[in-house]
Amino acid sequence: MTARLRQSPTLAILAGLWVLLVAGIALLSPGILTASTLTTILQFSSILALVSLGQALVILAGGAGIDLSVGGIVSLASVLAMMAVSAGLPATLLPLACLGIGLALGLGNGLLVTRLRILPLIATLATFYVFSGSAVALTGGAAQSGVPAAFTPWGRGALAGIPLPFLTLALPLFLVAGVVISATSWGRWLVAMGDNERSARLVGIPVDRARLIVYGLSGLASGAAAFVSLAWLGSARPNIGQNLELTSLTAVLLGGVSIFGGRGGVAGVLAAVLLLVTLQTALLRLNINTVWQVGIVGALLVAVLVADALTTRRR
Amino acid sequence: MPTPLLEARGLTKRFGALTALSGVDLDVNAGEVLALLGDNGAGKSTFIKVLAGAHAPTEGTLTIGGTPVAFASPQDAANVGIATIFQELALSENLSIAENVFLGREIVRRVAGVPFLRRREMKDVVGRLLDELDAHISDPDAPVGSLSGGQRQAVAICRALYLDARLVIMDEPTAALAVAETRKVLDLTRRLADRGCAVLLISHNIADVFEVSDRMAVFRRGRKVAERRRDATDPEEIVSLITGAHPDVRALDKQQ
Numbered sequence: 001m002t003a004r005l006r007q008s009p010t011l012a013i014l015a016g017l018w019v020l021l022v023a024g025i026a027l028l029s030p031g032i033l034t035a036s037t038l039t040t041i042l043q044f045s046s047i048l049a050l051v052s053l054g055q056a057l058v059i060l061a062g063g064a065g066i067d068l069s070v071g072g073i074v075s076l077a078s079v080l081a082m083m084a085v086s087a088g089l090p091a092t093l094l095p096l097a098c099l100g101i102g103l104a105l106g107l108g109n110g111l112l113v114t115r116l117r118i119l120p121l122i123a124t125l126a127t128f129y130v131f132s133g134s135a136v137a138l139t140g141g142a143a144q145s146g147v148p149a150a151f152t153p154w155g156r157g158a159l160a161g162i163p164l165p166f167l168t169l170a171l172p173l174f175l176v177a178g179v180v181i182s183a184t185s186w187g188r189w190l191v192a193m194g195d196n197e198r199s200a201r202l203v204g205i206p207v208d209r210a211r212l213i214v215y216g217l218s219g220l221a222s223g224a225a226a227f228v229s230l231a232w233l234g235s236a237r238p239n240i241g242q243n244l245e246l247t248s249l250t251a252v253l254l255g256g257v258s259i260f261g262g263r264g265g266v267a268g269v270l271a272a273v274l275l276l277v278t279l280q281t282a283l284l285r286l287n288i289n290t291v292w293q294v295g296i297v298g299a300l301l302v303a304v305l306v307a308d309a310l311t312t313r314r315r
Numbered sequence: 316m317p318t319p320l321l322e323a324r325g326l327t328k329r330f331g332a333l334t335a336l337s338g339v340d341l342d343v344n345a346g347e348v349l350a351l352l353g354d355n356g357a358g359k360s361t362f363i364k365v366l367a368g369a370h371a372p373t374e375g376t377l378t379i380g381g382t383p384v385a386f387a388s389p390q391d392a393a394n395v396g397i398a399t400i401f402q403e404l405a406l407s408e409n410l411s412i413a414e415n416v417f418l419g420r421e422i423v424r425r426v427a428g429v430p431f432l433r434r435r436e437m438k439d440v441v442g443r444l445l446d447e448l449d450a451h452i453s454d455p456d457a458p459v460g461s462l463s464g465g466q467r468q469a470v471a472i473c474r475a476l477y478l479d480a481r482l483v484i485m486d487e488p489t490a491a492l493a494v495a496e497t498r499k500v501l502d503l504t505r506r507l508a509d510r511g512c513a514v515l516l517i518s519h520n521i522a523d524v525f526e527v528s529d530r531m532a533v534f535r536r537g538r539k540v541a542e543r544r545r546d547a548t549d550p551e552e553i554v555s556l557i558t559g560a561h562p563d564v565r566a567l568d569k570q571q
């Protein structure tokens with residue numbers, strides 16, 4: 001309850017920004033404001049939301065936690081899973097292959113961080129290069145087509161204007177994560193270790209095991225995002241994960257999770273994902289140069305960080 | 316003479332080249348308050364961290380009720396009934412008071428293996444414990460980050476009380492406290508011992524120690540240099556043991 005209250009300034013700020021943004025669009029180009037635009041936004045949001053959820057858990061768990069390899073995992077998991085299907089893996093196992101590969105790659109990150117004690121920034125930067133490089137090398141940069149037709153109706157379908165991947169995968173996972181963080185021992189341990197790792201160890205929380213699991217979950221979430229991309233696009237693109245590490249990081253920080261861990265929740269992260277994708281979609285539709293897009297997203301991040309710092313200091 | 320609750324024999328702890336604790340023998344009995352005294356850096360906290368399972372000893376043995384034990388974690392120590400209030404308090408600022416008291420051993424209802432918190436129950440228990448301490452904290456759901464030093468101390472003590480421990484270890488529990496709060500903690504220390512609990516108390520305040528303890532052990536440069544019953548010593552002697560002015564300690568220092 002208290003965590004929720006402390007999170008609400010972020011949620012309020014994000015909602016305010018979103019309203020401003022939509023008002024701005026209504027003024028500049030009212031033609032964009034249609035139900036189909038909303039569907040598009042949610043469609044693009046699905047992948048970023050899944051990846052950001054994993055990123056949020058890693059950062060929340062503290063210990064300088066960060067996962068720069070998420071985009072690499074999305075690319076490599078989609079490419080490898082497609083190659084496995086082409087090589088004879090039963091098509092029905094495609095989702096499991098994506099999840100399994102994502103989990104394995106994430107656990108690899110976790111082992112580097114918890115066993116070898118490599119700084120997460122460095123470990124996941126290294127695996128980012130390995131994963132995204134391998135995805136391109138294995139395919140020569142070409143998209144792998146041939147996603148079984150059975151999956152595309154889910155990947156492209158919508159119910160009442162809400163894309164199925166968002167409605168049946170991203171949204172439920174955020175709900176589950178929100179409940180686990182606020183209402184279970186596991187969630188409390190995660191926050192406690194992010195907040196004060198020494199004390200978490202002193203009370204006997206299995207910090208290293210929890211951290212390994214969290215990196216595994218981030219990989220799993222990226223694997224799920226890989227499957228969404230396959231079912232949506234109908235092919236595996238070796239560069240599908242490009243920039244996801246930066247956008248997911250932006251979403252997580254915008255969403256009110258402290259980069260030092262132990263503070264924040266996933267509701268803000270989902271709100272930030274929606275805000276970011278709305279902004280990107282609007283800029284795209286308004287024909288604003290992509291260079292400006294990056295700058296505007298950055299300015300937004302700075303604004304929210306400043307607002308957060310000011311409210312934190314007042315407490 | 317009944318067997319001691321806890322026997323430490325030859326406890327040694329080295330951090331690299333630094334010997335923080337060197338061959339310490341000490342017994343702790345049920346129903347008594349044993350005070351540990353010594354200068355800054357004498358090894359008191361290191362000693363109790365070994366008892367609490369936070370450090371593994373480099374050498375030496377620990378027995379509890381006659382059985383040898385080896386703790387891999389503070390959880391192991393808690394499981395045999397050792398509750399510790401560390402000098403650094405070990406609290407999480409972003410968690411509530413109740414969450415901190417129960418951190419690592421929450422009351423849960425498992426649904427399909429998932430440990431859901433029983434918040435109401437935990438809150439009630441903590442409310443009762445805080446009342447017992449007379450801690451003037453009204454809301455167990457308040458975040459620990461918003462509490463004063465004394466209130467934090469009370470939360471840490473609650474953690475130890477809830478364990479219903481056989482041995483309660485307190486590392487400078489009154490260092491951050493005002494006079495009234497210090498009184499409460501000293502009273503509580505005495506009450507715990509009278510209940511049959513063993514209490515190991517670290518303090519720099521000689522007056523407090525003389526008021527509440529039954530026995531004192533003085534540490535100096537990682538060694539135990541003296542052990543006295545309260546009725547067989549006085550504050551001057553203890554001070555001279557701590558500072559090294561006492562002839563016994565001088566002799567020991569010279570031997571080294």
Ligand SMILES: Nc1ncnc2c1ncn2[C@@H]1O[C@H](COP(=O)(O)OP(=O)(O)OP(=O)(O)O)[C@@H](O)[C@H]1O
Pocket residue numbers: 330333334335353354355356357358359360361362402
């Ligand atoms: N984790 C550690 N790593 C390295 N050295 C340590 C560690 N913990 C303690 N020491 C060293 O061991 C020695 C004893 O420290 P300890 O904390 O036990 O002293 P203390 O008697 O509790 O002092 P104080 O009264 O200041 O709390 C000191 O020299 C300290 O610097």
Ligand SMILES: [Mg+2]
Pocket residue numbers: 359360361402486
């Ligand atoms: Mg100390």
